[in-house]
Amino acid sequence: MFVQWYYMFSMVIRKAFKYRLKTNQAIEQQLGRIAGCARFVWNRALAIELERLGTGEKLLGYAELCALLTVWRHDPATAFLAECPVHTQQQTLRDLSRALRDGLSKSSAKRMPRFKKKGRDLDSFRYPDPKQLKLESGRVFLPKIGWVRYRDSRPVVGTPAVVTVSRRGEHWYVSIQTEREIAEPIHPSTTEVGGDLGIARFVTFSSGEVVEPLDSFRKLEDKLALEQRRLARKQKGSANWKEQKARISRLHIRIADARNDFLHKVSTRTGKTHATVYLEDLKVANMSASAKGTTEDPGRNVKAKSGLNKAILDRGWYEFRRQLAYKLRWLGGTLFLVPPRDTSRRCSACGHTAAENRPCQAVFRCVQCGHSENADLNAAKNVLGAGQALSACGAIKPVAA
Ligand SMILES: [Zn+2]
Incomplete structure (x- = not known):
């Protein structure tokens, strides 16, 4: 009871909950397709940005990259992109923009982003807005895929912020990053x-x-x-x-x-x-x-x-x-x-x-x-x-x- 007196500030605790998805062949194909599109978008946008860097032009921002993405999704040559959720592709562009910024920054030790290669790089994609997903105990609703069950019913604690789907070996996993505000206690005494x-x-x-x-x-x-x-x-x-x-x-x-x-x-x-x-x-x-x-x-x-x-x-x-x-x-x-x-x-x-x-x-x-x-x-x-x-x-x- 007395504890509440001291809790004046709070801090955000970030925690990830990772579950192995129970997939079937159809789900795996669709997950692979979404991951493939994410890789395609990453590589195509990276090629454009590197070319601009080479000619001394200013990098495109995230918003401009998103405008390009809309063009690609309507282009018959790359219409396959439109079969996968747009949010995951937008998140890929957001990740790329950050990776370029970090790679070019002198204060960051991070390397410049490189092209992703199928088989070498992790198959993964992210849903930036958890509202697009539905989470129930033991299953998650992924846009354009439907309900997918997962192993382990350990409940998710906190508010989901970002959801990452990735493949490791032959299994697919969903990682739900959550944010939870907890009180940062201030000691009542100063002695x-x-x-x-x-x-x-x-x-x-x-x-x-x-x-x-x-x-x-x-x-x-x-x-x-x-x-x-x-x-x-x-x-x-x-x-x-x-x-x-x-x-x-x-x-x-x-x-x-x-x-x-x-x-x-x-x-x-x-x-x-x-x-x-x-x-x-x-x-x-x-x-x-x-x-x-x-x-x-x-x-x-x-x-x-x-x-x-x-x-x-x-x-x-x-x-x-x-x-x-x-x-x-x-x-x-x-x-x-x-x-x-x-x-x-x-x-x-x-x-x-x-x-x-x-x-x-x-x-x-x-x-x-x-x-x-x-x-x-x-x-x-x-x-x-x-x-x-x-x-x-x-x-x-x-x-x-
Ligand atoms: Zn003395």
Whole structure:
């Protein structure tokens, strides 16, 4: 409901729906004839334009080419053109005019159009005006051909703009290009914020907001460990064992639900409050893997690190980041990930960077200027500063959602 408030501008989404036509010999012959006429019109008009270019004359415009087309369609020598829809031939001239313009333009990298050859170039033609066609689910009405069914009944979404019929191999396809207006969201807020993800606090924002970790989840996990120990004492396969097993799987679901609910609440609130969010680009997966040790040094630091890593994963930082990215995008906001360089050792007040700046995990105190505050808050301010600087010069890009 609230979404409508933000939708002030809109953007046009273009999408093509391509279906394979269910043809028979008669339909294929007629499709081939229309494609042949399109090729004929293209080549004849191109020959005229190239000749004018050669003699230094001005190119004919689309309207003049269309006038010529009318003459050709009435000329007994090329009367076969009149058996095919005029709109597809006019569209061919429109395409040719554009191709010539692009080919002659110095700013365009496109080559000059060339003559189309049967067998080498794609057999295709276009209907510029979708009003000439009738579209129903599973079939399309093509002028001078009639109803043609197509495979796949995936519905067309949007307003048809151009319809292209083309042959690839032995099959004919219809491609319906549609246009659909969708709202371009404008974020209701203009604030920018940096966030520091942590163990003691789930996230600390540079604005001073703090999100505490989910305690209920911790309790549930303790309960899970207890139930798992109980399971180990039961005889495998027994009725008691099966009952215990079911209890554990219900607990797993409760834990997942609790975590999911928590992350959605935090990401929704953050996404609505701030237009731009900068988070440290923590390599969560790498941190988790490192506790396993390397092959040369198996299990190094496993005990010291596994508790920390587990907590990191439990807090669902990665999932939080993912949810925040799409929720911001949906509201017209942006998420940036900032390389975590010195964010915990730099003073957010004077910029002095030193390991001694952090006497303990919780407190930051600058040895240069004496500035003192919560270490997570200081880090969040650094993330904001670094993020603004890096995004301004294009060194970091918004996270695509
Ligand atoms: Zn300082």
